Amino acid sequence: MENIVEFNNVNKYFKDFSLENINLQVKQGQITGFVGANGAGKSTTMKLMMNLLQPDTGEIKVFGKDYANHEKELKERIGFVYDSNVFYESLNLKDIRKIIGPAYKNWSDSKFYDYIKKFELPLNKAIKTFSKGMLMKTSLAMALSHEAEFIMMDEPTAGLDPVFRRELLDILKEMMEDGRRTIFFSTHITSDLERIADNITFIQSGKILFNESIRDIQERYALVKGNANLINHDIEKYFISMERSSTEFQAITNNAEEVRSLLGDQVVMEEASLEDIMFYTKGASRQYV
Numbered sequence: 186m187e188n189i190v191e192f193n194n195v196n197k198y199f200k201d202f203s204l205e206n207i208n209l210q211v212k213q214g215q216i217t218g219f220v221g222a223n224g225a226g227k228s229t230t231m232k233l234m235m236n237l238l239q240p241d242t243g244e245i246k247v248f249g250k251d252y253a254n255h256e257k258e259l260k261e262r263i264g265f266v267y268d269s270n271v272f273y274e275s276l277n278l279k280d281i282r283k284i285i286g287p288a289y290k291n292w293s294d295s296k297f298y299d300y301i302k303k304f305e306l307p308l309n310k311a312i313k314t315f316s317k318g319m320l321m322k323t324s325l326a327m328a329l330s331h332e333a334e335f336i337m338m339d340e341p342t343a344g345l346d347p348v349f350r351r352e353l354l355d356i357l358k359e360m361m362e363d364g365r366r367t368i369f370f371s372t373h374i375t376s377d378l379e380r381i382a383d384n385i386t387f388i389q390s391g392k393i394l395f396n397e398s399i400r401d402i403q404e405r406y407a408l409v410k411g412n413a414n415l416i417n418h419d420i421e422k423y424f425i426s427m428e429r430s431s432t433e434f435q436a437i438t439n440n441a442e443e444v445r446s447l448l449g450d451q452v453v454m455e456e457a458s459l460e461d462i463m464f465y466t467k468g469a470s471r472q473y474v
């Protein structure tokens with residue numbers, strides 16, 4: 186499978202924060218969810234992906250090409266979807282089409298009008314009257330109208346009501362059906378990931394903790410429960426977090442296969458939710474990752 190984005194040993198230093206040695210691949214034809222706590226470095230990583238920031242060291246390639254020599258082509262192929270209004274507030278969608286359309290080689294007016302209709306957006310109303318969800322759909326319609334193959338979104342569902350959120354996720358899923366597009370989006374909402382993501386990239390304090398398919402993550406991690414007398418140093422090293430009383434323990438492992446082979450029927454193993462995995466991995470990362 187082709188990588189749409191590749192970060193190779195990327196470092197970016199700010200005064201009080203740095204992205205450290207980022208190695209990251211975004212796979213073609215898939216939806217990757219980008220998660221991490223507030224301030225972990227998600228927006229900074231996405232700005233690097235769009236060339237709004239440049240790395241201090243390391244290499245970034247998009248569609249196998251660098252920005253230094255292919256900026257215009259890459260910008261044509263990428264759609265950045267956001268929920269804030271970057272246009273004059275009094276403009277409507279018809280005005281915006283006239284400004285944005287000519288900027289893109291592959292712009293299609295008919296696609297634009299199709300999406301506006303599909304997303305039930307008003308053509309003649311000023312943008313300042315749009316809700317957050319409508320702005321998100323506007324931005325998505327723009328990206329799809331210039332045939333963006335790689336769609337990047339910074340927290341697309343934050344602040345949307347549950348009905349609208351599900352509608353937007355369904356639109357994203359539908360967009361993926363012809364297999365030509367790739368989506369990379371940041372979110373704090375794990376149910377969004379469970380609904381649509383194929384892969385998860387997890388960043389913490391400027392470092393990537395994992396970048397894997399959801400299926401692999403769910404196979405690798407498990408909740409383990411059992412009698413406290415089963416715990417010894419050899420077992421404990423497979424746990425990224427553990428709570429223990431004098432009689433029982435409950436732990437989370439990132440090596441379910443090994444724990445199963447060591448403890449088998451003596452313990453109960455259950456699927457860990459993404460929320461559990463992120464919560465416990467975060468706490469454990471200083472020690473184990």
Ligand SMILES: Nc1ncnc2c1ncn2[C@@H]1O[C@H](COP(=O)(O)OP(=O)(O)OP(=O)(O)O)[C@@H](O)[C@H]1O
Nearest residue numbers: 199200201202221222223224225226227228229230
């Ligand atoms: N231009 C800049 N100059 C200096 N520091 C910066 C700059 N941009 C971001 N930072 C710092 O980098 C850190 C990471 O910020 P970033 O916006 O990438 O996090 P995030 O994961 O997107 O957070 P959130 O989920 O809250 O949006 C923060 O501590 C922020 O203050």
